Amino acid sequence: MARLDHSKRIVDFAIEAMGIVSQINRVWDIHLEIRAGIHAGGVMAGTVGSQRLIYDVWGDTVVTAHYVQSAAQPGSVYVSKSVANSLIDIYEFEPEGEITARHGERVSILRVKN
Secondary structure, eight states: OOOTTHHHHHHHHHHHHHHHHHHHHHHHTOOOOOOEEEOOSOOEEEEEOSSSOEEEEESHHHHHHHHHHHHSOTTOEEEEHHHHHHHTTTOEEEEEEEEEOGGGOEEEEEEEEO
């Protein structure tokens, strides 16, 4: 089902995941790190395989999200400018520069301040 608040929900999920990892680190006295990169747009999705079915999502949006994630510092949530623009009234963002995505496209990225 399509949701109008998908960007907010995924940012909330990423922030919550950071908190869970932090709590696990304290309880188990270990050092795990995660980071998140979020971009929005059209994707293709479906099951792949014949012996073992796997549900997968792919497309330029997924690739751009990967590039955004790759630029993120551990323990942070980075978003593309288009995602930040849709959430500007909900979160604070700090500019982190630009990345070069697929086909040489320049994408401005921002860090979610929490």
